[in-house]
Amino acid sequence: MGALTKADYSLDIAPYSLEVSPHHVIRTIAYNGQVPGPLLRFQEDRLVTVAVANHTDNNEVVHWHGLFLPSDVDGATEEGTPPIPPRGQAHYTFRPRPSGFRWYHTHTFAGGDLKKGLYTGQFGFLLIEPRENRARYDQEVFLALHDWKASLLGNPDGSMDPVYEVSTINGRMLGHGEPLRVKTGQRVLLHILNSSATEVHWITLAGHQFRVIGLDGNPVPQPKSVSMLRLSPAERVSTLVEMNNPGVWTMGEVRKHIMAAGMGIVVEYANNNGKPRWQQPESLEWNYLDFAAVDPAPSFESSVTEIPLVFESKFAGHGAMDRWTINGKSFPDTDVVTLHRGQRYRLLFKNRSTNDHPVHLHRHIFELRRFSGLPETHGIFKDTVLVESGKQVDVEFTANDPGLTLFHCHQQNHMDEGFMMLFRYA
Numbered sequence: 001m002g003a004l005t006k007a008d009y010s011l012d013i014a015p016y017s018l019e020v021s022p023h024h025v026i027r028t029i030a031y032n033g034q035v036p037g038p039l040l041r042f043q044e045d046r047l048v049t050v051a052v053a054n055h056t057d058n059n060e061v062v063h064w065h066g067l068f069l070p071s072d073v074d075g076a077t078e079e080g081t082p083p084i085p086p087r088g089q090a091h092y093t094f095r096p097r098p099s100g101f102r103w104y105h106t107h108t109f110a111g112g113d114l115k116k117g118l119y120t121g122q123f124g125f126l127l128i129e130p131r132e133n134r135a136r137y138d139q140e141v142f143l144a145l146h147d148w149k150a151s152l153l154g155n156p157d158g159s160m161d162p163v164y165e166v167s168t169i170n171g172r173m174l175g176h177g178e179p180l181r182v183k184t185g186q187r188v189l190l191h192i193l194n195s196s197a198t199e200v201h202w203i204t205l206a207g208h209q210f211r212v213i214g215l216d217g218n219p220v221p222q223p224k225s226v227s228m229l230r231l232s233p234a235e236r237v238s239t240l241v242e243m244n245n246p247g248v249w250t251m252g253e254v255r256k257h258i259m260a261a262g263m264g265i266v267v268e269y270a271n272n273n274g275k276p277r278w279q280q281p282e283s284l285e286w287n288y289l290d291f292a293a294v295d296p297a298p299s300f301e302s303s304v305t306e307i308p309l310v311f312e313s314k315f316a317g318h319g320a321m322d323r324w325t326i327n328g329k330s331f332p333d334t335d336v337v338t339l340h341r342g343q344r345y346r347l348l349f350k351n352r353s354t355n356d357h358p359v360h361l362h363r364h365i366f367e368l369r370r371f372s373g374l375p376e377t378h379g380i381f382k383d384t385v386l387v388e389s390g391k392q393v394d395v396e397f398t399a400n401d402p403g404l405t406l407f408h409c410h411q412q413n414h415m416d417e418g419f420m421m422l423f424r425y426a
């Protein structure tokens with residue numbers, strides 16, 4: 001490998017022992033011997049090269065989540081990105097865009113091996129700096145929610161799902177990481193990522209409100225203060241917190257057993273000490289539409305091509321994980337949807353299963369347009385949306401990035417069990 005220029009980054013994928021607490025060391029795989037991996041800051045549209053070395057015994061690939069990249073560097077082998085063989089190397093060279101809070105992670109198959117894929121520590125924050133900074137803040141903090149030590153647990157119907165022993169924020173259990181140190185009067189910009197392989201998380205900061213300014217790294221039209229955030233796998237929330245309640249507080253998972261498993265972080269004001277205080281949020285509501293544009297949504301246009309996508313599960317036998325289908329077929333046998341460049345599409349996500357699904361479209365950003373039983377909405381742009389059990393969510397995007405494009409549920413066990421399909425451009 002040639003010498004790297006100063007603007008470049010390198011990632012080493014290798015086995016790593018993560019000390020989540022003095023009593024818990026987790027054998028996993030990480031980038032550059034740290035969890036999360038290094039924070040990558042890219043300038044929008046400025047060519048960058050990331051050199052990746054794979055020191056493991058398995059094929060790897062790095063996906064740049066939320067970016068508009070050519071299929072051969074996007075980081076999904078299904079789109080044609082070459083895998084990085086064991087002990088091999090790859091260079092990813094691209095112009096990062098759009099600006100915003102993105103992330104990078106492995107995009108490999110795990111199947112029944114719950115120590116592979118997104119069950120590992122292979123994830124990191126990626127910030128694409130805009131030409132002008134919009135948010136004003138005193139401190140910028142990146143937090144990743146993750147779950148560890150997965151095993152399969154039987155459901156009443158005999159099918160299996162992963163459950164976890166340990167949950168962390170930035171690779172540490174509550175009380176075992178550095179506290180988040182703040183000062184009275186500060187405005188702290190929190191960029192929160194759910195990097196869990198399969199779990200949705202609900203987060204609150206005792207004594208404080210979150211002013212949500214971005215979803216999946218994209219500014220929302222109507223920032224609003226809430227007492228609790230919900231993040232499904234792969235989702236990000238960017239939020240400003242006014243540090244106006246001096247003390248020592250806990251930020252963490254609203255569900256007691258998940259916080260007990262470690263998902264929390266102490267927020268400590270300067271010159272304060274003592275036991276961190278915790279309180280349940282006033283409201284346990286989360287609704288994407290709280291942040292939508294307030295002016296009436298443009299009505300559904302007939303020039304938009306609708307693509308209905310029906311999600312269903314198939315019982316695969318006692319002791320097995322369910323199989324998943326889109327329009328009746330499992331990957332790699334799912335239909336390939338043909339897109340025409342410049343055309344506007346409306347994806348109709350119809351969830352006819354008993355699970356919620358965080359579905360993700362590669363290489364594009366879509367606009368939330370309608371949730372079951374509600375009027376049209378607009379102004380919220382995302383790359384991942386949680387489609388709740390039994391519900392329908394409609395999103396729109398313009399086909400403007402030719403190349404093979406993967407669409408899948410971001411829950412590792414669901415994508416592994418067939419919940420994946422490809423779009424191609426005509």
Ligand SMILES: [Cu+2]
Pocket residue numbers: 355356357358409410411414415419
């Ligand atoms: Cu799913």
